[in-house]
Amino acid sequence: MDLCGRPGLAQRTDDGGLRKLDLNLLPVFAALMRERSVTRAGEVLFLSQPATSSALGRLRAFFGDELFVRNGRVLEPTPRAQALMDQLAPAMQAVAGAIAGSIPFDPATDTRTFRIGMSEDIQMAMIPVLPRLRKAAPRCRIIIRAATYRTIPRMLDSREINMAVGHVEDLPAAAKQRVLRRCGWRVLRDAESPGPVDLDSYCARPHMLVTPRGDLSGIADEELAKLGRSRQIVLGVPDFGLMPRTLIGTDLLCLVSEAVVDAVAALGGMEGLAADPPPFACPEAVTYMAWRTAVDQDPGEAWLRAQLIHHLARR
Incomplete structure (x- = not known):
């Protein structure tokens, strides 16, 4: 401030810089920092590759720096880009939170798009829930993406x-979480086959494993190994x-x-x-x-979080 209480030169200069920068370029910059690829950054932001390349050109012109240099197929950030990201990330996070809290929401009339990542068992459990969400928010769009513990972060x-x-x-650091459900495990079998299974019959009979990655080892094998026992997996299925x-x-x-059992039962698949309960101790499925x-x-x-908690959390 000067002696008359007016903004000083430094403040006017900072404001001028903000006026000259198209703030829509900042999400592009952040996406490029994460993805290290013009194509992938555009896909994340739902922009075409030419539009993303154009935004990168404008960022380079504004900051007077290459910002990203190609290293094979990867874009490596320059020291200037890394310094910018370190300064901008907290501010962008704060702005996003402030804006989000000021946007009203009426499920009956809102037209926004929700994007949710779900593991396959949760996708199954969502099948009877989706019509209820559709009824409550008829104009909203819900996009469910296949996600695993490896891809969710x-x-x-x-x-x-x-x-x-x-x-x-x-x-990631900029994420929150809560436990939605804790449950145990069940051994599924043809109802006409002998059961319930004890430990000896569990180890003697052949097993199926749901294994999206195609490996043939699961949580049961870890627990059986502690008991000096093992099982024979003869069939792996992807879902x-x-x-x-x-x-x-x-x-x-x-x-x-048990969450899978409940999901299968809700679809009439049981x-x-x-x-049967497993014949050995297993840690909770969370x-x-x-x-x-x-x-x-x-x-x-x-x-939306409240709706999913209501419909999916075990009472």
Whole structure:
């Protein structure tokens, strides 16, 4: 401030810089820092590659620096770009949170798009829930993305999704989480096959494993190894949808969480199947809900979280 109480030269200069910069370029800059690729940054922001390249050109012109230099197929940030990101990230996070909290939400009339990452068992559990959400928010769009504990942190950090439901690990710093459900495990089998299974029969009979990655080892193998026992997995399937009908008419066993049993039952898939408690101790299966801190106060996102908690959390 000068002696007359007017803004000083430094403040006027800073304001002038902000007026000259198109603030829409900042999300592009942040996406380029995360993705290290013009194409992937554009996909995250739903921009074409030419539009993303144009935005990068404008950023370079404004800051007077290359910002990103190509290293093979990867764009490496310059020291100037890294310094900018260190300064801008907290401010962008604060602005996003302030804006989100000021946007009203009426599920009956709002037209926003919700993006949720979900593990496959949660996707199954969502099938009967989706019509209820559609009825409550008829003009909103809900996009469900397949996500695992390996991909959820990256998808939240890149803003591909605002929320995730499933097993989560190593969340980004700018994320929050809560436990949605804790449950045990059940051994599924054809109801006509012998059961309930004891430890000896569990180890002797063949097993099916739901294994999206194609490996043949699961939580049961870890617990059995502690007891000096093992099982024989003879069939791996990529998703839970194949599991119920595949068990019918066989002596196969399949260890799944109670959440999966509930999801299959809600879809009428438990007919002809029996669910026994496992004959050995297993740690709890924990389902988490995680979301970006930037949308923590967003009324729409808070409404959706409350809906999922109501419909999916075990009472």
